[in-house]
Amino acid sequence: MSQLWSNSDDHSRLIAGEIVEVIPGIRRLLAPNPSLMTGPGTNTYLIGSTDIIVIDPGPRDDLHLERIVQAGGGNIRYVVVTHSHRDHAPGAAPLAQATGATLLGFDERPDFVPDGRVAEGDMLVSDRWRLEALHTPGHSSDHLCFIADAVQPGQPRVVFSGDHIMEGSTVVIGPPDGDMADYFDSLRRLRELEPPAEVIAPGHGLVIFNPDEVIDIYLALRLNREEAIFRSLSGGPLRVSEIIPMIYSHLPDNLLRQGGRSIWAHLRKLHQEGGVSSPDRDDPESKWSITSS
Numbered sequence: 001m002s003q004l005w006s007n008s009d010d011h012s013r014l015i016a017g018e019i020v021e022v023i024p025g026i027r028r029l030l031a032p033n034p035s036l037m038t039g040p041g042t043n044t045y046l047i048g049s050t051d052i053i054v055i056d057p058g059p060r061d062d063l064h065l066e067r068i069v070q071a072g073g074g075n076i077r078y079v080v081v082t083h084s085h086r087d088h089a090p091g092a093a094p095l096a097q098a099t100g101a102t103l104l105g106f107d108e109r110p111d112f113v114p115d116g117r118v119a120e121g122d123m124l125v126s127d128r129w130r131l132e133a134l135h136t137p138g139h140s141s142d143h144l145c146f147i148a149d150a151v152q153p154g155q156p157r158v159v160f161s162g163d164h165i166m167e168g169s170t171v172v173i174g175p176p177d178g179d180m181a182d183y184f185d186s187l188r189r190l191r192e193l194e195p196p197a198e199v200i201a202p203g204h205g206l207v208i209f210n211p212d213e214v215i216d217i218y219l220a221l222r223l224n225r226e227e228a229i230f231r232s233l234s235g236g237p238l239r240v241s242e243i244i245p246m247i248y249s250h251l252p253d254n255l256l257r258q259g260g261r262s263i264w265a266h267l268r269k270l271h272q273e274g275g276v277s278s279p280d281r282d283d284p285e286s287k288w289s290i291t292s293s
């Protein structure tokens with residue numbers, strides 16, 4: 001059977017400022033904001049041709065926004081963000097203003113004020129793809145994924161995953177807005193989609209063509225990490241800062257803080273499940289211990 005879509009993507013196609021049609025009717029434009037946390041930078045997606053939905057305009061970068069406007073050719077109808085983090089959302093309001101598009105997001109935040117809210121199950125329709133919103137808290141409480149089905153048959157089911165799933169790395173879960181228990185639930189929801197996703201278009205990195213496998217790896221890595229954190233407490237109560245060197249022996253200094261937040265996020269989940277206790281779960285530097293049964 002011939003395939004209408006290409007099932008490959010590579011780093012030579014991930015160049016800031018270059019438009020790449022990753023799936024028919026879905027174009028990617030990489031923002032020029034590479035960093036430790038954003039990898040190659042933020043992926044902005046343009047969906048459709050005559051009625052375009054833009055997902056994640058990225059940072060407020062004039063040149064990047066100009067490129068989006070140009071690629072949109074006057075046809076951008078909606079600008080939507082997967083979540084309000086600063087590498088995804090600050091460009092959204094100026095883009096909506098420049099194009100007359102409607103700005104959408106999960107809710108209002110200090111730095112992000114949408115024209116309208118997108119809730120679980122809401123549909124956004126372009127000329128070539130229909131998008132359904134899925135509320136996927138975990139990385140942030142306002143995180144949305146979008147399940148895309150083509151108007152014409154013959155295209156794969158695509159999920160725009162924002163920072164819920166990235167290509168080539170795991171995701172930072174930073175409490176209190178990030179929540180590890182929610183994150184596990186949101187990963188499992190994506191894994192159980194019916195029909196399943198065939199492609200993930202992430203907020204950072206290349207297109208993922210084996211979604212189920214990647215989600216299973218994500219879940220296994222997290223569970224592994226969580227077990228190691230639990231075991232680290234077997235010798236007695238510890239603070240997050242004391243657990244870091246027991247869990248991360250190879251982490252460069254500039255990532256240790258994120259590692260600590262991730263450990264804290266796991267401890268809060270374990271606390272919620274009754275496995276560990278702490279005088280104050282909102283304070284990472286309080287002592288954590290295994291709950292005696």
Ligand SMILES: [Zn+2]
Pocket residue numbers: 083085139140163
């Ligand atoms: Zn984020």
